Amino acid sequence: QVQLQESGPGLVKPSQTLSLTCTVSGGSISSGSYYWSWIRQHPGKGLEWIGYIHFSGSTYYNPSLKSRVTILLDMSKNQFSLKLSSVTAADTAMYYCARLDSGNYYEFDYWGQGTLVTVSS
Amino acid sequence: DIQMTQSPSSLSASVGDRVTITCRASQSISSYLNWYQQKPGKAPKLLIYATSSLQSGVPSRFSGSGSGTDFTLTISVLQPEDFGTYYCQQSYSTRLTFGGGTKVEIK
Numbered sequence: 679q680v681q682l683q684e685s686g687p688g689l690v691k692p693s694q695t696l697s698l699t700c701t702v703s704g705g706s707i708s709s710g711s712y713y714w715s716w717i718r719q720h721p722g723k724g725l726e727w728i729g730y731i732h733f734s735g736s737t738y739y740n741p742s743l744k745s746r747v748t749i750l751l752d753m754s755k756n757q758f759s760l761k762l763s764s765v766t767a768a769d770t771a772m773y774y775c776a777r778l779d780s781g782n783y784y785e786f787d788y789w790g791q792g793t794l795v796t797v798s799s
Numbered sequence: 800d801i802q803m804t805q806s807p808s809s810l811s812a813s814v815g816d817r818v819t820i821t822c823r824a825s826q827s828i829s830s831y832l833n834w835y836q837q838k839p840g841k842a843p844k845l846l847i848y849a850t851s852s853l854q855s856g857v858p859s860r861f862s863g864s865g866s867g868t869d870f871t872l873t874i875s876v877l878q879p880e881d882f883g884t885y886y887c888q889q890s891y892s893t894r895l896t897f898g899g900g901t902k903v904e905i906k
Binding site for chain 2: 724725726738740741774779782783784786787789790791792
């Protein structure tokens with residue numbers, strides 16, 4: 679059974695860089711059938727796709743965040759990471775990592791439990 | 800970006816009711832439409848992919864239909880555990896987008 683687990687600081691200061699890691703177990707991130715994704719949810723709001731990465735290195739980012747987002751893979755640790763620079767209070771949200779299955783219709787079939795990140799001084 | 804609009808934004812229904820949620824895309828997305836259920840404090844869970852394919856382990860009372868721009872999620876016989884917020888998501892474009900959600904409450 680595939681499992682994903684987010685980790686990282688729960689509190690980030692304004693203008694700094696938010697850094698989160700997603701550890702994948704029960705499956706390899708080097709599988710060609712999947713993209714490894716980040717999604718966030720502002721308090722009481724809907725879901726916002728941030729971006730995803732393929733083991734080949736291909737990345738796709740939400741245009742609204744593209745200038746501030748970097749997603750990287752660490753295949754030696756079976757992890758992928760999110761970096762979001764120049765954060766503001768508007769980046770306070772629950773951040774989820776998820777697996778995007780490209781073998782079917784590009785659905786998010788496995789999710790982490792989420793980690794709450796608050797941007798505050 | 801492809802905009803996804805869900806209706807209603809919330810509903811209250813009784814156990815045993817038939818519930819229908821609608822999702823409309825701002826342009827044709829063929830059958831690239833997925834549905835998720837999210838319960839309070841939990842991550843979303845995939846219910847249906849490719850408009851009408853039931854994810855493994857999801858009860859058969861859930862079904863999906865549609866194509867092009869208009870899609871529906873139906874719960875045939877509402878159960879107490881079906882409360883939560885339901886989201887549609889399009890995967891036609893590499894720029895993935897979600898609907899705003901439909902909150903389902905049990906009367």
